[in-house]
Amino acid sequence: MMFGMLSISCSSNNEIENRPKPVANQEEEEQDNEEEEEEETQNYKLPNIDLNNWKVTLPIGDPTEVEPPEILNYATNETLKPFFYNDSVNGALVFHTYPGTSTANSSYSRTELREQMVPGSNSTNWTFKQGGTMKGKLQMSEVSKDSNNKYHRTIIMQIHGRLTNAQRDLIGEDDNNAPPMLKIYWHYGYVRVKTKVLKNLNASDTEILHTSAWGDDEGYNFEEYVGFNPFTLEVKVSEGKMEVILNDTENVVYNDVHMEKWGVFENYFKAGNYLATKDEGAFATLKYYELEVNH
16 A cells, blocks of 8 residues: 655745735735725715805804805814714714804804805895795704703704895894794704794884894694604795795695785795703704705
């Protein structure tokens, strides 16, 4: 019976490490890397939001505002990162805020977008006669609770009034601020709408320009509970009329004398996270998946 001789050759660790890998293994590794990169790219989602006509206000500074074109680089802007950033898993733009610095005509803080029809300028706005629509898909992500264990409220959409320079000078104001005609709240998991009403329907064309001439209505609560689920909101305005639509199923329409009188003002849309509390430790994190404005 014959036995073959088995020859074993030993190599040092250095020799083994320095040996070239088989070509087939290199190709497989490159293919694996390409597949991983492709998978990461497919999983990376961006919000469907064009920021060319928006500026953002933050709850820091005096307060801090970032306008176009700087806002377009928000993902790498160190000032914006803590407040205004991407959720690239779900494809959302995140608005985070807490009690901090407020604007001149407010007590509360915000991480909120302000429409700019001309990028970088607040001077060009629109009237109800000119009309406009704003539609967004959004979701409350996290929000703190008050001492009664109730969620804090935050304003998620607005239509804000603005005086023209001529109107401002006529009534002797030092800025162009006018009341907000529309405030839409995330209100304990529901959507609540608040509008303005003229206190004296016989007020003169000059008197109605004063903020003090306008009061709050009783508000309107949509029936659907949105909670922490995504939902859509659409606001439509035309001469003497305003409509708010939730999830394409519920709507409320305002087409009364107050809307007619409001036609004297210019306006701009706002969207974001305007936290309606100054409680210590309060916060809210809101996501926008889509936001579009048309005129």
